[in-house]
Amino acid sequence: MNSTKNVMKKIGLILFAVLAITFTACEDEDELVLKNGTYYAEAAEFSHGWKAFIEAEIKDDKLVDVDFDYFDENGGLKSETTVETYPMDPHPTVWLPQYEAALMAADITSFSEVDVVTGATGAWANCNALMEAIIDAAKSGDTSDQIVTLE
DSSP states (O other): OHHHHHHHHHHHHHHHHHHHHHHHHHHHHTSOOOOOEEEEEEESSOBTTBEEEEEEEEETTEEEEEEEEEEOTTSOBGGGOOTTTSOOSSOHHHHHHHHHHHHHHSOTTSGGGSOOOTTOHHHHHHHHHHHHHHHHHHHHTOOSOEEEOOO
C-alpha cells in the first residue's frame, strides 16, 4: 500500500512539473518577439526644415544596424552638414552617431532609457517615438514605412 502511495506521489510530482513547464512556456510566448527585417519610420511633417527618420535592422530580437538622421526638403542629410552650413552646438555630426551607438548598445526593449545628449534633447524625443513605431511594426513584421506624428 505504501508503495502505491509513493508511486502516486511521484506521478503527482511529475504532472505538477509538466504543468509548471507548460505554463512557463506559455508565459514566454507573451515576451517581446520581433520579426527579423529592416524597418523604416519617419516623421509625418518637417520641423524647422528637417524631417527625422530611422532605418533599423532587427535580427533575433536585437538591433543589428541603425541609421538615425534628418533630411531636408532637398534630400540633404543633417549628418552631412558642416558647422558653417548648420551652426549647432553640439553639431549633428557629434550627437547623431552618439544616439546610434546608444541604441545599438541598449536592450531593444529599454532603448528609451538611454541618456540624451545635452543640446539635442528634442532629437532624442524624436528618436524615441520613431523607435517605438519600428518596434511596434517589428512585432508583426510590418516592413512598410511607418509615418509618425511627432510632438
